[in-house]
Amino acid sequence: MVYHVPPETAHFVDREDEQARAFRAVTEWKHASRPLCLALSGLGGVGKTELAYRLARSLRDRYPDGVLQVDLDELRRGGVVEVTDALGQLLNALDISGSWLDQSLRDRTRQYWDRTDGRRLIVLVDNARTAAEVLPLLPASGDSLAIVVSHGPLYDLADGAAVELPLAPLSDRDAAELLRLIVDDPRLVAEPAALGALLRLCSGLPAALRVAGQWLRRHRRRPLTRLLTELDTELTDRGLPMVEAVWDAAYASLDADAALLYRLAPHYPGGSFTPEGATVLLGRGRDAADDALEALETAGLLDPRGERVRMPDLLRAHAERRGRETDGSGAEREAARVRVVRWYLRQAQRADLLAAGPRLTLAAPAEPVPAAPDVTFGAGQATDAYRWLEAERHALHGCVAEATRLGLDDVAWALCEPLWTHFLDHPHYTDTADSFQLGVAAARRAEHPAALARMRSQLARVLWEQGEFDAAAAELAAAQAAVGLLGPSEQHRKLAASVVEFRGMLHGRRGDWQSAAADFAEARQVHRDIDNAYGVLLQTYRLGEALAALGEYQRAAELLTQAHRLAAEQHRERLLGRTGLALAGVLRRLGRPAEARARYEAALANARARGATYEEARVLRAFAELAAEQGESAEAATLRAAAKRIEARHGATARA
Template identity: 30%
Template sequence: MPADISDFTGHRAVLAELDTTVRTPAPGGQVVVVNGMPGVGKTTLVVHWAHRHRDRFPDGQLWLSADAYGPTPPVSPEDALGRFLRALGVPADRVPAGGEQRRERFNQLLAGRRILIVLDNVRNSDQVRPLLPTAEGCVVVVTSRNRLMSLTIRQGIPSVTVPPLSDEDRRTLLSRVIGTARAAGEPGPVETLAQFSDGLPLALRIMGEHITARSRASVADLVDELWGRLLDSPDDHEDEEDDAKLSTVFAWSYNELDPPAGRLFRLLGLHPGRNVSPTAAAALLGAEPRTAERLLDALAKRHLVNHDAARRYRLHDLLRRYAAHRAEQDEPAECRRAALRRLLDWYLLSAVNAARVLSPHRPPVPDLPDDDTVEPLRFDGDAEAQRWCEAERANLAAVVRSAADNGFHRHAWQIPGAIHDAFGRYGRQDDVLVMHQIALTAAEADGHQIGQIGTLNNLGWTYFALHDYHRAASGFEAGLRLARRIGATGPVNVCSHNLANVHLKTGEVRKAIEIFKRVLAGCRESADLLGQAATLHRLGDAQQQLRRYDQAAACYQEALVIREGLGAWRDQAVTHERLAALRLRTGDPEGALRHCELALALQERARDDATRCDILITGADAERALGRYPAALERAYAAIALSDGIADSRRRAAGLAVLADTFLARGDLPASYDHCLEALGIIGELTGSDLDPVLDRLLKIENVVAPLRPAQRIASIALRAATSTGSQTGAYGGA
């Protein structure tokens, strides 16, 4: 829930009506719609009301900005439910794919809880209806510019309208902003300004800040100035009366800006994302980040932008529309296009720099623009690069769409290609899927065949991560056909490698081995060391599945030698972990621990939380096999904590299995049973043949510690579909 404001003013009758409405019992939970004109303060009022009643909702509060009128498309009900499930503790990889399944899980989690749900800035009833819970103890408050009459007529949901502030409240709020002493000294001009605002809190705050900044001027003189400005711009927003009321107030502050700040404000209307950093604003402006931040702070003081988070700023959606309108009026078309190109260049090159840190040995997207017009971000390490990718994730999705809509086709496929590997390390993949679908159309429009191949591979990988293996294979096969047609050897190897991964994870191990061997020969012929190592590693996985342990070890060792020569720290750690797992499987726990220690040391150079989690799980299992139970428990608990941090349920289940086995070996049967049942519950919500060994282990443990309950077996026993994140991303060169 956003923070409350300290000087909330007025709307006592609306707050009382909300109190009464929510107190009235209603079957299936309580819902109320709060509507009103733009800028009237709906969101601020609901936030204030929610903070007053926090004690009524001991199980928490959920807040969703539905973005009905923002720069990005409105949040779909499916996406909203996914966000709520993650907020309620469901790991990202266990959020159901379908909207109905998400809704069912949402209602299950809310049963018996008292939670406040706020759906802010909603467009229509269809956006709301799937999000209404059935739990009796929950309350839903919806804010919208529209009345949402369908909810009222069909479901009897009450509606509360937020009117403009009363005359008294207008004067009170303006006096608080400019200072009560100054307001008391000129009551007439203050009254006039209060009437100019039409009772809109945003307008009052903007006018008040303007007056505060001109401490030596009389309020009366500023009233005359405002009146003149109003007469100068009667037709800025003829299409919407409500916007016109605010646009005149916006114009007052806008016209007072010095030229650099005014230009930045205009150009911010071109930014397609939800918030903006000083460095992104600097790219728009073609200036230094320090200059952009100073100008952003100047805009914030006039309430033309708001502080969104640390060193990030957000425009109210009405101000964004006004900024875009001013840009269209005051900025030549060629300047607007040049600013947008700079912004796209900055996002693309910053994403490329992040990818170079996170995956330094992967080939970059081809044909990048020069960086002589922008200063992209550079990153000192994995953590910093990953933080930037996470912070900009929603913005990057919006930027890709904007690039495609404005004819910057190359940017529209290069940006998803650059950030694909980073976004594949965490979180949901549905937004990545949309980006790659846009990217494929853009690459085709650009006529860039290598771009098309790389995008097809990334699109295939995303389907792969979503367990849609048919579409994954289709993407890899389409990329392979195009790569063969143009004679691109490296992309042929990448497409074939990824297709073999599909076969490996769907149980066609021998078919996968045949393809891997052809890819390996091709990589050796082209002296592609990175491709050789990746393929040898996967061959090791395939041989291990067939229990050909000597051949698997030979493949892993050869891959490791190449990766050591390349200095690929992260990849070395991955191979050491697989060697550790192999040693453990073949009865050498001491050897397994040696590989684990080597892998952990490499982790200090190249952070990869998923691999570190695997290393800890394998190390814990090796300690258990050696009878070192305290050390085994310590590593297993650390692995489980890490799996929670990266929202990886597969790894959590594997860690719980080791815990259950360790407690069993210690003779603590209740603890073993508890961890076993938790792991079985997790596996019941997942798919993939890679889970089979964990499932088999858990069933054996449960058979020992307690009678197996059929109801607990049902969800687990049918899981045989394969899943992995082992495909290679992109096909811009190498394998």
């Protein structure tokens, strides 16, 4: 069971009516084909998310299959949410990841429907802006519950399946109760008039009341009337909205490091950050960053729940204003942005090397960033590196855009190289396409034809995997033109062969296997000429597959046998399994079942040894076809059943 809701806050008041309506709606819900939707809306800081969490915690016994959560603001870029990514996050929580995760929105939607059909889940969607963002995320079961949080009502969700729960600010009575729970302070009793004024300043927003409580706790010796006078003066001088006077008071109480981190936090790419991220943002070492984070959390100016630190929208806007007032020239903000993008480049390059091993890259290794230590990857370094790339992907894509704004073109395209490794296992198409388009432009401005060829080739694959074949072909043609500007060095010849390989892959995706075979043969010859053993292996394998698709099975068998031998000699276990599977299929078509069986058995053992479940299922399916052709119906059924168990475990679309 999954349960993705944080622990409840220490203090919570009011909302009895909203909770009663929600519980009644759940009890009375009768529809079998669609889930009930509880739609919470209200101003920022009014406590919508906390009420959503509270409902999920209270109702989880009714929904024993778990509670899932997705925060759409974490996936929002330029005001737009990529729904495919949101579905991917939910499917990951349902144990579907890596190669098992379908790529297109249509297929991923079907996968989500399959995984949620008949289940009793709670799906909590936070920070929605439109119903269109939410509808694809609703589970395909009338026995499930959706809790949707938004600033304004989402009328299109109604349609008889949504219970609207608008939240108003707390009444003075409830606000006073919450404040007294947060801080047991005698001044709240001794100075009732000042208490009333403070409540008006907080405007009934629990978020503001929590900061006010922390502020009162910090300044226990000052009379409440004096503190209110200071707030009124600041409000008059600055002309801020009423509630922001509380944020200003909390900000004024911070030391220099905490105040600086607060001003810089809105400019961190990705929306949330770890303590390591805070360290590089502040630029004064880990101890200073830890102290600053503690001060901000104590002052109520950060949301510290979870592994990553977040800044609510109200505070983000406030911090940006404080930054503009303090740093009129923008120098401190620009210095922090440069630190962050250079640090992320270095960490991403380190993670890339651990995750993918040595490969064709063009950027020089980034230098360490002063006062910003490197990330430590644990004992399972490759796995940790992959996980880091996924956890930080929003920041990494944000850094590509940030480097572009800063004019750091060499950093912008260099960041795309480790993002390519991430894309191959986690194809987030919209983010990757955006970043590689920026990478292409950066490489062009930097007058780096090798990087331009690489960026265009990789962008082409992102495009063709989304069905944009003509656009992909245009990118590859431009990549080929860039390659023409390169010299005769070994690296440049290897890059030229890579562009030809990409072109062959595109031909194959279009069904033009004759052209694909010609391209793979050309790339193979280049790798032979420069004595690049791995390149020869890879292109021999690709050429063998292309000839098999053309029905030239004898020649395909020869090439795949050669590729299989080279993979063993080079200890490339992944390619050893793939070449073995491809060879088994060709041997089957050549009427050599005994040899095909041996290859299938070896490929199955290889996949299992590597824990490659996606490939294991592919081998089982192919092996079952051989068994069926040989009249071994019982064995074929056993193999198919094993494949189906793996596919069901990983959320693959149901197959016969």
